[in-house]
Amino acid sequence: MCDSDDVMEISVPMDTDNCERYVDVIIVGAGLSGLTAAYHINKTDPGTSLCVLEANDRVGGRTLTVPLKTKNGTTDDFDLGGHWVGRSQTAIMELLDELGLETYTQRIDGTYLLQIGGDKITSYSSDTPSLPFLSLLDLKMFNNKIEKFRKTIDPAHPYECPNGEEWDKTSLETFLNQHLWTKAAKEYMRVIIRALSSMEPSQQSVLSLMASIAGSGGLEPMLEVTEDSAQGLKVKGGTQQISKILVDKVGSDRVLLNQLVERIVQNDNKVIVSCRNGLKVTGRRLILATPPAAVDKITFEPTLPVERREINKRYNFGDYIKTIVTYGEDFWTKKGLVGEVETSGGPSDVPGCDNGPITVTMDAMSHTGSPALVIFTAGKQARQWGQQQVDVRRNAVLQSLSTYFGKEALSPLDYCEKDWSKEEYIGGALASLGTGAMQYFEEGIGGNFMRVHFAGRETAVEWDGNMCGAVETGKRTALEVLEVLQ
Structure with a gap:
């Protein structure tokens, strides 16, 4: 709905009249993973020539920081993409420290709100959601099972765990029905899974989620809002600046935007990349x-191995709309609310939308004190609300916020949303594997095929799907390539 005014524009210099370049290393993708790889190659061996090709008109991939109106007529930066980090996420914390970027804590003090099933809104102020006692007991037993199960999994070899074959064939929806017996507990976990993965439990395999949980140290670190968990810290100035700083470190003349790669041809001596606009890079x-x-969408010659083709086509990208709403004051805090709501959406009077437009809200105050709320619309809710006109969706979001936080929510200073499923060169914010896919995981993810090495957050063993996973795989592939070249 809105675009950042702060988009890095990089020229596209050519070495010859026929638009050809010759380098040691070609990197396709200028998100966190690709630019981390470029940064580590350049830092370790500055003599290695490289070229980063990006199909989009900006760097950062699934990070996007935009300026929005705030109090006193000023603007501030807010994240419409990757948002949080935690101290347990070693790879990205080390990179932030190396780049001189600071973090600040997510607000956690106050009362939390919960709306499961119908239109009733309940509140709680501890780590325990406001569910009926039997449902809480149900959730406790379920979480104990998850913790026991994830310890049986090596995230690098998930299919080899004792239940690997069974869990690969089983959807999360089936798993919830098998291991939970109260309606409220099931609905609560559906909301949690939507928020974690941007899709419905029926779209994912049990083993896919279990492997992610194992690689993140448990379900609690993925859900909690503490400095050691996934949502505990935010980056001052936003997360897209990480990529922009990496470009400065690598050299902007080596990062080429608007370069859609269509063909990758390789043999025993070289790899040749052809872009839609005619640029050809040999490395x-x-x-x-x-x-x-x-x-x-890329043609490979020779064709990728069957395991890689199978794993790629079995990735499901979920539906995620992320919205930032800024205000003149943090009125929810003054009411004793932390700003966090977990909900199945509540009622909806908009045709085509079964529930309201919100899955989760959180406080999004900037490090300079500019009040804001962040709203996630995920899974089926995002698919349905993504079909509505912008004004219809905006009005519904603000009305829902007013239900949770009061009438002040109806008068924002600014409103900005990003539907990640409509990103042409990305496909969505988060990806998970459906049933029957994890049998191809070990051979289909990471490693290399001849001269092509595979990075990206989906190939991470730890914190896959997160910014930390992207950084980890970027560094890993950089070391792989340098070892071969040297």
Whole structure:
């Protein structure tokens, strides 16, 4: 709905009249993974020539920081993409420290709101959601099972766990029905899974989620809002600046935007990349740091191994609309509310939308104190509300916020949303594997095929799907390539 005014524009210099370049390393994708790879290659061996090709007109991939109106007539930066980090996410915390970027804590003090099933809104002020006692007991037993199950999984070899074959064939929806017996507990976990993965439990396999949980140290670190968890810290000035700083470190003349890769040809001596606009780049090695949906649009000669083709086509990108709403004051805090709501959406009077437009809200105050709320619309809700006109969706979001936080929510200073499922070269914010896919995981993710090395957050063993996973795989592939070249 809105675009950042602060988009880095990079020229596209050519070495010859026939638009050809010759480098040691080609990197496809200028998101966190690809630029981290470029940064580590350049830092370790400045003599290695490289070229980063990006189909989009900006760097950052699934990070996007935009300026929005705030109090006193000023603007501030807010994240419409990757948002949080935590101290347990070693790879990205080390990179932030190396780049001189600071973090600040997510607000956690106050009362939380919960709306499961119908239109009733309940509140709680501890780590325990306001569900009936039997449902809480149900959830406790379920979480204990998850913790026990995830300890049986090596995230690098998930299919080899004792239940690997069974869990690969089983959807999360089936798993919830097998291991939960109260309606409220089931609906609560559906909301949590939507928020975690941007899709419905029926779209994912049990093993896919279990592997992610194992690689993140448990379900609690993925859900909690503490400094050691996934939602505990935010980056001062936004997360897209990480990529922009990496471009400065690597050299802007080596990062080429608007370069859609269509063909990758390789043999025993070289790899040749052809872009839609005619640019051709020849290199000794290539790092492919793009989402699975983008890989499927590239023609490979020779064809990728069957395991890689199978895993790519089995990735499901969920539906995610992320919205930032800024205000003149944090009125929810003054009412004792932390700003966090978990909901199945509540009632809806908009045709075509079964529930309201909100899955989760959180406080999004900037490090300079500009009040804001962040809203996530995920899964089926995002698919349905994504079909509505912008004004209809905006009015529904603000009305829902007023239901939770009061009439002040109806008068924002600014409103900005991003539907990640409509990103042409990305395909969505988060991806998970459906049933029957994890049998191809070990051979289909990471590693290399001849001269092509595979990066990207989906190939991470730890914190896959997160910014941390993107950084980890970027560094890993950089080391792989340098070892071969040297």
